[in-house]
Amino acid sequence: MRHLVxxxxxxxxxxxxxxxxxxxxxxxxxRDKGIAYLKKTQSADGSWSARAFGPGVTxxxxxxxxxxxxxx
Numbered sequence: 001m002r003h004l005v006x007x008x009x010x011x012x013x014x015x016x017x018x019x020x021x022x023x024x025x026x027x028x029x030x031r032d033k034g035i036a037y038l039k040k041t042q043s044a045d046g047s048w049s050a051r052a053f054g055p056g057v058t059x060x061x062x063x064x065x066x067x068x069x070x071x072x
Contacts, residue, residue: 006009038065 037059042048049057 035065035068035070 038048047055047058048061049055
């Protein structure tokens with residue numbers, strides 16, 4: 001009997017998990033908003049970081065932009 005209960009629980013819980021998650025349209029909107037922010041906040045010298053942080057922040061931003069599909 002316990003096995004039957006577990007089988008029913010797992011069977012009914014499976015389809016409910018398939019609908020969970022962000023919508024692709026929402027993800028694209030967030031991605032586009034983030035890219036626009038990064039472009040807007042780029043310094044005149046091409047960096048994104050204050051001298052205190054060095055080139056690390058700029059490297060992370062450039063890697064993120066390239067990974068998102070933007071070219072140089």
